[in-house]
Amino acid sequence: xxxxxxxxxxxxxxxxxxxxxxxxxxxxxxxxxxxxxxxxxxxxxxxxxxxxxxxxxxxxxxxxxxxxxxxxxxxxxxxxxxxxxxxxxxxxxxxxxxxxxxxxxxxxxxxxxxxxxxxxxxxxxxxxxxxxxxxxxxxxxxxxxxxxxxxxxxxxxxxxxxxxxxxxxxxxxxxxxxxxxxxxxxxxxxxxxxxxxxxxxxxxxxxxxxxxxxxxxxxxxxxxxxxxxxxxxxxxxxxxxxxxxxxxxxxxxxxxxxxxxxxxxxxxxxxxxxxxxxxxxxxxxxxxxxxxxxxxxxxxxxxxxxxxxxxxxxxxxxxxxxxxxxxxxxxxxxxxxxxxxxxxxxxxxxxxxxxxxxxxxxxxxxxxxxxxxxxxxxxxxxxxxxxxxxxxxxxxxxxxxxxxxxxxxxxxxxxxxxxxxxxxxxxxxxxxxxxxxxxxxxxxxxxxxxxxxxxxxxxxxxxxxxxxxxxxxxxxxxxxxxxxxxxxxxxxxxxxxxxxxxxxxxxxxxxxxxxxxxxxxxxxxxxxxxxxxxxxxxxxxxxxxxxxxxxxxxxxxxxxxxxxxxxxxxxxxxxxxxxxxxxxxxxxxxxxxxxxxxxxxxxxxxxxxxxxxxxxxxxxxxxxxxxxxxxxxxxxxxxxxx
Amino acid sequence: xxxxxxxxxxxxxxxxxxxxxxxxxxxxxxxxxxxxxxxxxxxxxxxxxxxxxxxxxxxxxxxxxxxxxxxxxxxxxxxxxxxxxxxxxxxxxxxxxxxxxxxxxxxxxxxxxxxxxxxxxxxxxxxxxxxxxxxxxxxxxxxxxxxxxxxxxxxxxxxxxxxxxxxxxxxxxxxxxxxxxxxxxxxxxxxxxxxxxxxxxxxxxxxxxxxxxxxxxxxxxxxxxxxxxxxxxxxxxxxxxxxxxxxxxxxxxxxxxxxxxxxxx
Numbered sequence: 001x002x003x004x005x006x007x008x009x010x011x012x013x014x015x016x017x018x019x020x021x022x023x024x025x026x027x028x029x030x031x032x033x034x035x036x037x038x039x040x041x042x043x044x045x046x047x048x049x050x051x052x053x054x055x056x057x058x059x060x061x062x063x064x065x066x067x068x069x070x071x072x073x074x075x076x077x078x079x080x081x082x083x084x085x086x087x088x089x090x091x092x093x094x095x096x097x098x099x100x101x102x103x104x105x106x107x108x109x110x111x112x113x114x115x116x117x118x119x120x121x122x123x124x125x126x127x128x129x130x131x132x133x134x135x136x137x138x139x140x141x142x143x144x145x146x147x148x149x150x151x152x153x154x155x156x157x158x159x160x161x162x163x164x165x166x167x168x169x170x171x172x173x174x175x176x177x178x179x180x181x182x183x184x185x186x187x188x189x190x191x192x193x194x195x196x197x198x199x200x201x202x203x204x205x206x207x208x209x210x211x212x213x214x215x216x217x218x219x220x221x222x223x224x225x226x227x228x229x230x231x232x233x234x235x236x237x238x239x240x241x242x243x244x245x246x247x248x249x250x251x252x253x254x255x256x257x258x259x260x261x262x263x264x265x266x267x268x269x270x271x272x273x274x275x276x277x278x279x280x281x282x283x284x285x286x287x288x289x290x291x292x293x294x295x296x297x298x299x300x301x302x303x304x305x306x307x308x309x310x311x312x313x314x315x316x317x318x319x320x321x322x323x324x325x326x327x328x329x330x331x332x333x334x335x336x337x338x339x340x341x342x343x344x345x346x347x348x349x350x351x352x353x354x355x356x357x358x359x360x361x362x363x364x365x366x367x368x369x370x371x372x373x374x375x376x377x378x379x380x381x382x383x384x385x386x387x388x389x390x391x392x393x394x395x396x397x398x399x400x401x402x403x404x405x406x407x408x409x410x411x412x413x414x415x416x417x418x419x420x421x422x423x424x425x426x427x428x429x430x431x432x433x434x435x436x437x438x439x440x441x442x443x444x445x446x447x448x449x450x451x452x453x454x455x456x457x458x459x460x461x462x463x464x465x466x467x468x469x470x471x472x473x474x475x476x477x478x479x480x481x482x483x484x485x486x487x488x489x490x491x492x493x494x495x496x497x498x499x500x501x502x503x504x505x506x507x508x509x510x511x512x513x514x515x516x517x518x519x520x521x522x523x524x525x526x527x528x529x530x531x532x533x534x535x536x537x538x539x540x541x542x543x544x545x546x547x548x549x550x551x552x553x554x555x556x557x558x559x560x561x562x563x564x565x566x567x568x569x570x571x572x573x574x575x576x577x578x579x580x581x582x583x584x585x586x587x588x589x590x591x592x593x594x595x596x597x598x599x600x601x602x603x604x605x606x607x608x609x610x611x612x613x614x615x616x617x618x619x620x621x622x623x624x625x626x627x628x629x630x631x632x633x634x635x636x637x638x639x640x641x642x
Numbered sequence: 643x644x645x646x647x648x649x650x651x652x653x654x655x656x657x658x659x660x661x662x663x664x665x666x667x668x669x670x671x672x673x674x675x676x677x678x679x680x681x682x683x684x685x686x687x688x689x690x691x692x693x694x695x696x697x698x699x700x701x702x703x704x705x706x707x708x709x710x711x712x713x714x715x716x717x718x719x720x721x722x723x724x725x726x727x728x729x730x731x732x733x734x735x736x737x738x739x740x741x742x743x744x745x746x747x748x749x750x751x752x753x754x755x756x757x758x759x760x761x762x763x764x765x766x767x768x769x770x771x772x773x774x775x776x777x778x779x780x781x782x783x784x785x786x787x788x789x790x791x792x793x794x795x796x797x798x799x800x801x802x803x804x805x806x807x808x809x810x811x812x813x814x815x816x817x818x819x820x821x822x823x824x825x826x827x828x829x830x831x832x833x834x835x836x837x838x839x840x841x842x843x844x845x846x847x848x849x850x851x852x853x854x855x856x857x858x859x860x861x862x863x864x865x866x867x868x869x870x871x872x873x874x875x876x877x878x879x880x881x882x883x884x885x886x887x888x889x890x891x892x893x894x895x896x897x898x899x900x901x902x903x904x905x906x907x
Binding site: 564 | 717723731733774
């Protein structure tokens with residue numbers, strides 16, 4: 001059944017999204033009408049008016065789901081299943097042209113040559129200032145200063161249109177022409193012609209949007225997509241050629257070679273015998289800096305201010321054409337896929353923005369269904385399942401082994417013939433260690449069960465020890481004084497601060513976690529039981545005395561029931577705090593549990609699993625609280641009415 | 643003969659600041675079997691302290707209290723107590739509240755159930771046995787408190803402003819009920835109240851207490867309780883002698899209150 005649903009995922013999501021929108025509007029209209037009626041017969045501030053109503057509950061839930069469907073782009077995927085693939089092709093073109101556009105003041109404020117010139121000039125000026133401050137000899141200063149001056153004039157010579165090599169000019173013009181040609185192809189409806197059988201097969205073979213870990217299918221599946229993909233390859237080649245062009249020529253080369261030779265000469269000429277080590281180092285460092293500037297200027301990346309105008313105009317025209325060719329895709333990108341878009345990397349496309357970290361509801365559900373399958377689970381362990389466990393194992397767990405030691409006699413030794421004669425002691429030991437044949441019973445297991453079991457075990461021991469101690473502290477001056485500092489000192493420490501210590505002492509398996517949760521629950525239970533006990537009305541205790549009750553009877557029949565509301569509230573709070581602590585503790589260490597699952601998913605950046613665990617934790621926490629509310633309503637109906 | 647004897651009782655409290663406050667000074671009286679005593683006085687005169695001493699919740703710092711020639715040493719079943727707000731166990735039903743004393747003594751279950759039925763009928767709560775007490779009105783809760791106390795068959799019944807929190811109509815009905823129980827059971831009853839009318843109606847004997855230190859100021863012997871057994875309570879309240887006594891006691895208490903106010907100012 002699930003596979004059938006998964007196949008029609010897109011259709012189902014689309015349907016649900018529409019229904020949610022309609023329901024949201026309907027519930028809001030209905031709710032507003034009721035509010036309008038209320039205005040006439042209820043005053044503002046009357047708490048009765050805040051009772052809510054199923055229509056507002058529906059509107060609230062629908063709003064959350066609509067936002068989820070919308071911002072995770074699940075709705076977009078449902079209504080425009082090919083949009084991501086097309087946007088991927090568009091993104092490929094963007095990525096391809098990016099090296100070219102980054103040279104022109106399109107995204108940035110300055111022409112790239114302008115900012116390079118400014119930066120290099122500033123650094124050369126800095127070299128001048130450093131030289132003036134240095135302790136070099138006058139001869140050295142003159143020599144180095146001349147070198148810096150030569151570098152500066154070489155840099156400036158590149159900015160002059162007169163110095164541009166005609167060969168370079170020709171290559172720039174070629175690039176502009178090639179960009180124009182590609183633009184024409186982009187505008188041509190016939191380009192790139194019919195798809196080949198191999199292309200079609202490749203496109204059809206790839207998994208759909210979100211169906212695999214590559215997220216967005218890379219090969220174009222639409223005509224528009226194919227056009228962009230074809231153009232992207234050509235643009236990438238042009239951009240590569242364009243970035244290879246360097247503003248060098250015969251004049252420039254000669255000058256730069258002269259500088260280079262001088263630097264090499266200087267570097268070779270340092271004589272360690274004449275100078276102190278420190279002084280030598282200062283000179284070497286300075287020449288190294290000159291060398292760095294030399295290499296940068298040698299790249300020839302600065303062009304005269306208007307030398308690239310032709311290319312810039314072509315790139316701008318190309319981009320305008322690309323924008324036009326996107327057509328309706330622009331609106332789908334802006335409206336159906338909010339806060340983010342599809343971006344292309346070297347080999348694949350991916351969702352960026354809310355579509356990435358907010359998994360789609362349908363994918364999340366599918367993941368939940370997938371890991372709920374006990375055969376798959378997570379890390380080889382089911383989420384919630386059962387296993388057959390022999391009763392003997394449980395008997396062995398609960399019966400202490402030393403019982404066998406109490407049986408009179410000696411444990412048998414093996415006989416010379418290698419046999420062992422079992423006696424009564426051995427038989428008792430077999431029972432105590434669970435070493436006997438027995439029937440098996442189903443026992444729950446899995447990540448969810450482990451988490452629940454830990455919370456319940458911690459809570460159980462916390463209640464078992466905390467409630468009596470709390471009552472005792474509420475009744476005895478000694479107990480209050482004696483135990484108060486102990487509990488008040490450890491209670492304010494955040495439970496997770498204890499975790500590293502506790503997990504080291506008790507181990508990272510269940511023992512440590514249960515003890516940690518016990519500590520959490522214990523403090524809360526002591527304090528709530530104490531509050532309950534001290535809150536008993538004196539007249540009730542007087543009454544019980546007058547009616548002939550003994551001390552023990554008063555504790556059992558008056559103080560305990562009187563403290564029950566506080567104790568149950570304490571349990572409710574404990575469950576909440578334990579639940580939070582447990583997940584954090586499971587993240588720290590362990591091999592099972594919901595927190596463990598989330599931690600592994602975090603390491604793998606598996607957002608879907610993370611969301612599944614978050615939802616599971618929320619639902620289970622809510623479930624615990626609902627159960628406690630039900631228990632409280634059932635067991636202490638008198639609360640607040642005494 | 644059951645008899646409550648208070649022999650020069652002194653009671654001194656120590657405040658947390660270390661001051662000694664004398665709540666009762668040299669209180670002596672005796673109460674015979676079947677007598678109905680009401681105690682009246684301005685607030686702070688030690689009425690409740692006196693009651694708590696007799697109930698055994700407190701110990702006197704001087705003097706001796708005895709019931710039936712046995713010194714009072716802690717709370718006991720022979721001295722039943724009815725509290726102002728009922729002090730019912732709200733987690734129990736009406737019947738479980740009423741049979742609380744017998745259950746604690748592990749009394750025969752069948753007999754207990756029978757007795758509970760009887761007492762619920764006497765206080766007018768038949769059929770309410772399984773009702774949780776928090777669903778009862780204030781008057782009904784006080785009836786449960788009465789039944790819970792009486793089922794233990796105490797020698798002496800102590801009532802600490804038992805009708806104080808009730809509305810006027812319920813209060814009058816409850817006053818009749820107390821008188822009826824007094825007559826039918828012949829118990830010794832000691833009632834503390836701050837209502838002069840109630841003290842006059844429900845007191846065969848009436849102590850007016852004075853504050854600072856708390857002491858017995860004046861004792862009255864009154865016929866109204868006897869009358870109340872037969873006649874209409876409202877007629878008694880309009881009787882000239884009742885009106886005269888009421889005005890006398892009221893002005894007495896007013897004078898004491900003024901004295902206190904003068905002293906504290």
